[in-house]
Amino acid sequence: MKKLLDDPAQAVDDSLRGFALAHADDVEVRFDPTFVLRAGGTPPGQVAVVSGGGSGHEPLHAGFVGPGMLDAAVPGAVFTSPTPDQVSAALQAADGGAGVLAIVKNYTGDVLNFETGVELVEAEGIEVASVLVNDDVAVEDSLFTAGRRGVAGTVAVEKIAGAAAARGDDLATVRALAERVAAGVRSMGVALTACTVPHVGRPGFELADDEVEIGIGIHGEPGRHRVTASGAHDITQRLLEPVVEDLGLTAGEQVLLFVNGMGGTPLSELYVVYGRAREMLAERGVEVTRSLVGSLVTSLEMQGASVTVLRLDAELTELWDAPVRTPALRW
Numbered sequence: 001m002k003k004l005l006d007d008p009a010q011a012v013d014d015s016l017r018g019f020a021l022a023h024a025d026d027v028e029v030r031f032d033p034t035f036v037l038r039a040g041g042t043p044p045g046q047v048a049v050v051s052g053g054g055s056g057h058e059p060l061h062a063g064f065v066g067p068g069m070l071d072a073a074v075p076g077a078v079f080t081s082p083t084p085d086q087v088s089a090a091l092q093a094a095d096g097g098a099g100v101l102a103i104v105k106n107y108t109g110d111v112l113n114f115e116t117g118v119e120l121v122e123a124e125g126i127e128v129a130s131v132l133v134n135d136d137v138a139v140e141d142s143l144f145t146a147g148r149r150g151v152a153g154t155v156a157v158e159k160i161a162g163a164a165a166a167r168g169d170d171l172a173t174v175r176a177l178a179e180r181v182a183a184g185v186r187s188m189g190v191a192l193t194a195c196t197v198p199h200v201g202r203p204g205f206e207l208a209d210d211e212v213e214i215g216i217g218i219h220g221e222p223g224r225h226r227v228t229a230s231g232a233h234d235i236t237q238r239l240l241e242p243v244v245e246d247l248g249l250t251a252g253e254q255v256l257l258f259v260n261g262m263g264g265t266p267l268s269e270l271y272v273v274y275g276r277a278r279e280m281l282a283e284r285g286v287e288v289t290r291s292l293v294g295s296l297v298t299s300l301e302m303q304g305a306s307v308t309v310l311r312l313d314a315e316l317t318e319l320w321d322a323p324v325r326t327p328a329l330r331w
Contacts, residue, residue, distance in 0.1 A: 001196055008198035012055045012077055019062060023327040026066045033083065035074045035090035036062040042071040042096030047165040047174045050094050051103040051158055052087065053110050054079045056197070057218055060154065060297045063328030069162035070326070071096075078197050078300075079219045081109030087117025091128060099127035099171035101178060103157055105150025106134040129171055131178040133157050135187045135308065137246045138215030138223050149217050152260040152297040152308045153185035156320070159329070163322035177319070181310065186243040189262065189306030190235055191216035191223070195299050214238050218262070218299045232269070236276040239307040244284065247311060251285025254312045256320065261295030262304035270294070273305050281309075290320055296328060 005011050013031070020029040020036075028037050035052070042048040051061045052074025061073035072094035076082035091100050100121070104114045111132070118128045135153030161178040169177070191213040194203035207213060207226070212235065215223025227238070249255065259274040261267070274293050281288055289312060297306070312320070324330055 011198045033086040033089045036065050038065050038071045046096045047098045047171050048094035048100040049162050052082050053105050056300050059328035064326045066326035068166050068324035081113045084113045084116035088120040091121040095126050101174050102130045106132050129175040133182050135185045137186050137188050137242045152187045152306045156185050156310045157181045160319045163319040184311035186246050187306050187308040188239045189216050190304050192303040195302040232272045233276050236273050240277050243309050249286050254287045254289045256290040256310040257288045258292040258308040260306045262302040263298035264301045264303040
């Protein structure tokens with residue numbers, strides 16, 4: 001195993017210390033328990049938006065902390081859920097007096113530990129609402145979850161919920177908007193290679209040189225099937241068609257198209273996938289009015305990509321376009 005690390009057991013803390021130094025204008029990192037907080041905290045009277053999960057998916061979630069998106073993020077160990085005490089500490093620190101929305105990806109550990117953390121904070125008198133993200137159409141159940149997994153669609157949920165909070169919406173409204181996004185976003189991914197968890201020291205699975213795994217999860221979970229490696233057109237089609245079918249998209253609808261890299265794929269290849277997906281949507285009469293391309297929800301150094309489609313309307317488009325300033329996303 002070759003990685004730019006010292007002690008694999010300290011990889012997350014070492015990374016967070018560097019992250020805090022590099023982005024001191026945007027965030028602060030607290031330890032014992034560990035969480036990332038928006039610099040200056042949540043503005044008084046504004047709903048706070050908090051998310052989190054295992055590390056190894058950077059910039060998700062810490063990279064999305066800042067005005068217009070998250071007010072706090074809770075990083076666990078690599079591919080491991082944060083603990084309830086981390087969650088409760090982050091929720092308490094983020095609260096600006098108007099309640100907190102917790103955005104939770106649908107993995108069993110995340111769900112259970114966020115539930116416990118929320119209960120601890122509610123006992124202190126803080127109002128908390130939760131939204132579950134389960135956008136992965138690849139499988140109904142995996143090694144990590146009951147039901148569909150939460151993957152790259154989480155970015156859209158966090159961005160739009162954060163924009164709603166920033167414009168002054170109350171907790172019930174922010175939650176309802178987040179649920180609308182979660183209901184209207186779908187994703188599917190492919191792995192060309194496996195990733196290596198630092199403290200394990202070997203790849204999480206094996207793929208032959210001529211194989212790819214369709215429907216992979218962001219932890220390297222098995223997908224729908226393995227197929228012989230082919231060109232970008234064929235792979236994009238295998239990813240996009242189940243997404244479009246699951247959403248029930250019809251001609252005339254408007255969408256956000258997000259092509260995400262899994263950590264080891266060049267941006268040039270992601271744009272090839274984006275171009276193919278854009279052509280396929282146009283053939284169906286679906287209009288792409290907003291776009292995002294980049295490695296934002298990764299799986300360490302895995303080579304691969306995912307395709308995410310979000311059904312848009314005027315309000316969701318306005319909230320997507322609203323200003324955001326985070327280490328990983330800003331406009």
